[in-house]
Amino acid sequence: MNLKNSLLFLSLLTCLPCFGQKFSDGMVRISTEQQADGKFLIYGEHDYLAPISVWLEFSTLKNLTPNGAVPYKAVIKAGEKKKLLLTLTPKPKAKTDIKYVYKYTLGDYTKARHQIDYAYCLPFLDKATYKLSQGYFGKFSHEKQHCIDFDMPEGTEIVAAREGTVIAMRKDSDQGGATRDFADLCNYVIIYHADGTFANYLHFKKDGVMVSVGQQIKKGESIGYSGNTGWSSGPHLHFEVYQPNTMLPEKKTIPTKFRVAKGKIMELKEGEKYTGYQGNE
Ligand SMILES: [Zn+2]
Incomplete structure (x- = not known):
């Protein structure tokens, strides 16, 4: 044997x-x-x-x-x-x-199903405006992935786009750069949602994650401060929502809609600027 x-x-x-x-x-x-x-x-x-x-x-x-x-x-x-x-x-x-x-x-590949009508909030403060520098399937680094990047200075306050439980985080890295060598050095927060999906918030600055594993987070609640850690070519926030792929041992990123103003819910477009709106209608 x-x-x-x-x-x-x-x-x-x-x-x-x-x-x-x-x-x-x-x-x-x-x-x-x-x-x-x-x-x-x-x-x-x-x-x-x-x-x-x-x-x-x-x-x-x-x-x-x-x-x-x-x-x-x-x-x-x-x-x-x-x-x-x-x-x-x-x-x-x-x-x-x-x-x-x-x-x-x-995630549970047999049960996770994204709630498609959920209106996420922009992951930064009310009235703050940032450019969506890379959108879904962005040629720079989001090919085949529903991920978005907001350019923002290091130290920008980040809020949860949706309520959930923090299931993983890292905050001790102070390194970032535009090559693969930096991939393991990303500070991040992962939030688990009620429908079985998850959100990744990436590239927080060193000691810039203000939540801990197990913490329940409300939509719009502050979770930390942006940075440029990990595999990153400049200060920004990377955001994505995903669930397990039912066929493959991989995650499947999901398109999401954001409430960008009163009565206005939409998918975001690369190159556009968006202003934080924390209202619920
Ligand atoms: Zn990204």
């Missing part, structure tokens, strides 16, 4: 936002145990305050029969400890071998 698991973290922040932001956070643990009867059990657990979707992809599965289709997809809820994902039963008297990688993305 030869058991070898190679583990692979899927970047949560691969939005290529202002180029891909990538991190391995050690939040997800997949383990394999062999029982006395020879069966292999694969378990999973994680530390996020939201469900995650996990994909197990086998490059070797010799003389073992899984009790589910592979690649295997599963959802691990928040707080679920040592969830049994898959059982592999050996063929009698045969030499077995397993090699697999796991990938994961935030």
Whole structure:
């Protein structure tokens, strides 16, 4: 018997936002145990305050029969400890071998469905005006992604575009630059929404994140101060909403509408300037 698991973290922040932001956070643990009867059990657990979707992809599965289709997809809820994902039963008297990688993305791929009529607020203060320097599918770094960038000076106050729970953040980086080398150095906030989607707010300045994991945030509530950390070519805020892709171990970014003035809800356009409006109608 030869058991070898190679583990692979899927970047949560691969939005290529202002180029891909990538991190391995050690939040997800997949383990394999062999029982006395020879069966292999694969378990999973994680530390996020939201469900995650996990994909197990086998490059070797010799003389073992899984009790589910592979690649295997599963959802691990928040707080679920040592969830049994898959059982592999050996063929009698045969030499077995397993090699697999796991990938994961935030959210429950079976349930997350974006509320398409939700009116997000602009993620900055009332009456503050900033240019949308890159829009959906922007050629600079948002190809194939529904992400937006607002140019703004470092230290600009950022507010939540939608209510939810902070499930991840980083604020200790003081580095940023226009090459991939900086991808792991992004300060960010991730907020989990009631419909199972998430929002990424990226590039906060050092010590500029003013919320903590587990905190409930209201729409329009301040979450920190913008910056230029991570893979970024200049001071700006990157914003995107996403849910797990049902077919692939990736996230799927989603177009969203913003309330930009009384009675006016719209998708934003690259190159336009927008003024913060925190009203609810
Ligand atoms: Zn961006």
